[in-house]
Amino acid sequence: MALSGEPLRPGDASPDVLVIGGGVAGILASLDLARAGRSVCLVERAPRPGGQVARLDKIYPTDHCAFCPLWTDVRECLDHPLVTVMTGARLAAFRREGERWLAEILRTPPFIDEGLCIFCGRCVPVCGEEALSPLLDQAYPPIYRIDAGRCTECGACVSACPTGAIDFSRKDAAHRISAGEVLWATGFREGDLRPLPEYGYGTHPDIMTSLEFEEWTAESGPNGGKLLRKSDGGTPSRIAFIQCAGARDLRMFPYCSAVCCMHALKQAQWLKRRNGDLECTVYYTDLRAVGRDYYRYSKREPSGEAVRLIRGRPGLVFPLPGGGIAVKYEDTFRGDVRIERFDLVVLNGNLRPSLSPDREGDAPAVDREGFLDPAAGFGCGFAVEPGDIMDSAVQAAAAAMRILGRDKG
Amino acid sequence: MKEIRDMSRELLERQAVDGVLGLRRGAYDIVEPHVFRDPGETSLLVTEPKWPLAKTAMKVLRDAPEGFRLAVVARGCDERALSELAKRNQVRDRNLRIIGVACTEARAKECLCDRPYPREIHGGTQEPGVDPFEDPRVRALLEGDSRERMNRWASLLRRCIKCYGCRNACPICVCVPCKLEDEIWVEKGSIPAEMLVFHLIRAFHLSDTCVACGACQEACPVFIPLLSLQLAMRRTLKEEYGYEPGMERDRRSPVLRNIFEEPGTRKSVPAWVSSGEHEHD
Amino acid sequence: MTKTVVLLCNCFGEIGGVLPLEEIAGKLRESGDGLSVHVLPSLCMDQDAERMGTLLRDEGADSVVAGGCPSPARRETLRRALGNAGIDPARCAHVDLREGCAWIHRNDPAGAARKAADLLAMGLASLEERGASSDVWTEVRPECLVIGAGPAGLAAASALARRGVTTHLVERSAQAGGMMNLLSRVYPGNEDGKSRIAPGLRELEENPRIVFHPRSRVLSVKGFAGDFKVLVQTADGPLHLRTGAVVVATGAGVFLPAKMYRYGELKQVITLMELERQWIRGIGDRKRFVFIQCVGARCPERPYCSTICCPSSLKNAVRVMEEIPGGEATVLHRDIMTPGAVLERYYRKAMETGVRFVRFREDAPPEVTGSETVEGVRFRDAAGGKAWALPADAVVLATPLVPGMDNRSLKDLLGIELDGHGFFAETYPLHPLETRMDGIFIAGSARWPVSSEQAAAQGEGAAVKALGILGQGRVSALSLSRVPGRKLGHGRVEDGSCTGCGNCVAVCPFLACSLQDTGNGRLVSRVNKMRCKACGNCVSVCPNGTMQIPEHNYRMVGAMIRKAFSE
């Protein structure tokens, strides 16, 4: 498409910094830049900022919910005069132009106007396609969202909506952003585990990735924090967490995703806390609990919170005809091979940086593992190096400082 | 008795202190608190009856000139009350000296005192304390199901004539103004006092301070057994935090500290309140 | 004479559909005291702002009770309306009639109606008693104090200086660089330890904005974000500073494994730090190196992983393989801690260069053999249980970083938190460089063991946080607290009645309360308005209601309680 020095159209902007990705790293970096007096444009693909952290029910090692500290920062971002937040937007084209970067942002405005939706929910029953669903876990205040895939734009909801919040006439709009610097905070997405057949992902609903599992068991999730089998809604008694599924694996992700060990321990401990007789088993390669209080957290075994740790990477996971999931593994400490039956199997380690190696315009090169080369451009969070919330937050602040260091102000 | 007189005289003679606060048996056998300054006078010093001296000591020190050194003839409860006052900056105890009197067994029983002696005993002999919860009178007050207790305490407190005697006699109550005189908390002019607020607010204000001297109930003209309101809270503090008001001069109430510094046994915390931070020492 | 207007939001029927708003409005009007009550279709749509504004102006209202939804995000129009009518937002009480009433009691309309009436009565009562404490400001001192001149401190100082901030860099020892001065090489690259800090040192040389205070220590830090009063003991006497922010980058200590693995008994048993020195002085003709991990770490005494020991051992093991002809390196570990992409790559490289990795169990640690000198190491492979007796020329113990010896005193001096291990702790995981005290930031191994690279990143991060304050001419208590929509101001003390008991001082998480002598030895509590976050702890422990938060004082609470079930 045409990307040139045409005069700016309405919706275009020329901020000091363009931050791509509205996850925790992008949000924190934007705030640091804005507080230091830089104008920022924050582009986020999802309908609301928050990124992956907003999907987490609890965060280790303190077991708080991420919701309110994150919401506080999101709110500050949305309210900050120097920060422009573009949600539902993606980077369509990107290139260097003279001293600045020129980006074309394709923004798909939500069918439902956030400012007008009062969450009354009258749109839901009138929709024949069940295309409307509430967006309330990550969003504050909550709104409804229309699944464009299902929506036939029949207009039933439009007439049901008392505030006129729904409008199908709003179409994608292209905005041109001319920025002094660009910060890549594109975070991670989940990689598809089906190429690794031994984990049986996709063959049975009770074999989930850890993020799917987090949402499935979340306090705010479909079961209000209750743990159920996805297949038949029954109550599970044995759960297996398989670490490094896809990670530290030359066939898929050679790197260590850095967050999975603690993530699994957190989930296991919370499940135990809610249901003491549940049996949780974690299959690990190296138990990487390196942060503040992480090791203690991994050792924490108050009243019935004991989690069974087995060193070994299962080689085979398959649904059993009689129900349940079989896990075949070698306990490398005992040196014996065994098969155990579980109700649920949680796969950890399929996290991959969102930046795609196929470069858009002058987008910076990424290495073959998909991580941004720090020399090629400013980046923070999982886009640069796997890490948890704290690592991302530190990187975000450091990146902000480096950007400030660029221009001698 | 004799030891106390001798020690007081001796302290005054060698001017180790500027005054000794104790009880004086004066003309017509009237006993009253008195600051002895003249060694000869100490022959009039007596240790009975029980007369809480902590607040008096506080006032004496407050009015005395800077650097005035006072010795107090103190029972265990007086000493503990003084250390609680000191924690609250009401007494500058570096100018304070305790002449410790141990109470008799009979007195201890009378007061339901579990520690009827000061840290250092200069007069009398150390008698074992009594466990107040073993005492039939206390039992009678604390036993029974909640409904029985509710009716029992309601009818007890309904006797209150709102004379504020309990508050005035308490060696720890020093606030001016006092919440009990604020109509937001306690309605003015209603007698019996809105007992639920009046006495429970009073009791709770002393929850982590009460040294169980019993002055409040001794001062009560209608015999409300006020001490027994405090006992359960004192026991909880001891069980949860190993804390006994008045015993450790330099330790603030655990209720004022965070959970890292004073975790307590956390028995009473529901499981889902728990958090990773309990791991902190 | 106050004129209160009640605005009831119908929320397009969401509220009016359950609650008999008109009836409620009628009752309120009859209740006298000149209340005017309006039921509006909505309070949050654009057109409402204008409508409400005129309405409030015409009524001559000076305070408002708004019954609607609780969401602060939907109050913008109302806020504008109040602005138009010139009404202080503090004079507006929000009552939750939707989420808190209509939506959750829709099957009990009568009960819901009673509740709504009560909630509105409570709102009105709260307005009568509510006070206001204005926000407070302070001029920002445009200088910064950085404690510790290791990689983190240097990074912070040079970043700040480059942004034109005069930065005082206080270092206990004689030279800058901290632990980097002791390292031969640093991972994950393989560059010389000094090169890692070279840019910082150059900045220190060239940039006049960095004021370096070697052989100095901080004696006291008073004040608050924007204006800290700092006393530094320098080599040439005491020095008084006023700085807007403080960065704590004091680094960590190294654990000495006295008597462990016969350290101190056999001179070939050394720590990683000693090996670093030997690389510099000359490694000698030793060939077979055995590295033992988790020496004094991940154990009951030190229940944490020190993060850097595995990569450090990898670095040295690889170097043995690459630089010593015929060199042999074995790493005995309990878990290899190389999280992430870079370190994992490093781990793979180590394996490719032929470093041998063997895992041992915590309950079966290796054993160093030899009488006069090290002969070998005996251990059992956790995987499979094979017993080994491995000849060795040198045994290298990977020991953890431990909290700096000054941490405790610094904690008391700055009023920031230590974690259970003795490192400086952050407030939330989302704000890893911020402490409970606004304007005081932590970086590097003082907060948790990190590589020099990470330490530098944290230093830069702390610098940008500091800039957030230093960049402004003045900061306000509310803006510092960064609590969106925070309504409360700060605690306030009635001098006359304060007994000086100090409960508030003991309980305040932010060290905002202090006791002041008013002469004649009488103490009175004072609230540092810049530090106070109005959590209200002091209010609850104040024995006689002397300490109050005007916006939420006890008279207000009492009045609301009395109205809670008036219907």
Added chain:
Amino acid sequence: METASERSGGKPVKILVFACRWCGGIGAERAGWKRADLPASFRVIPVECAALVEPDAVFRALAAGIDGVAVLGCHVGGCRYDEANHAALKRMELLKVLLDTVGIGGERLCLAFGTAHEDHQFAAVMGDFHRLLQGMPPLAPWTGGGDEDSPRSVGT
């Protein structure tokens, strides 16, 4: 659940809630979003932090004829005011002891230190608390009314 906020005795149940505006408050709000169905027996006084709840206010409420008081705060360690809610929790625990002593019953003071996500928890807490109080006698003897089915003067 039963919507009637009537107690077996006939008197309606009265609950006062102090909800910290973070976890407690947001939890309550989310209960609304989920359209939870709750007894209309409770009134919420929003506070900035559970630490701001003066123990005396609890007595004040009980004296005003309110059957039970709930204090909702954040997870210990999740407080937005650093450690403010630690001391609050400890105070309230001690308060329960006093209420037990005098027969009001510590259970009339409901402590729930949860997280903002836990709207179902808010609903559960309020529902259970309501049912609990329904089964309990009114505080009549305290608030002066006297207790029907027990002798007026039980002295010592």
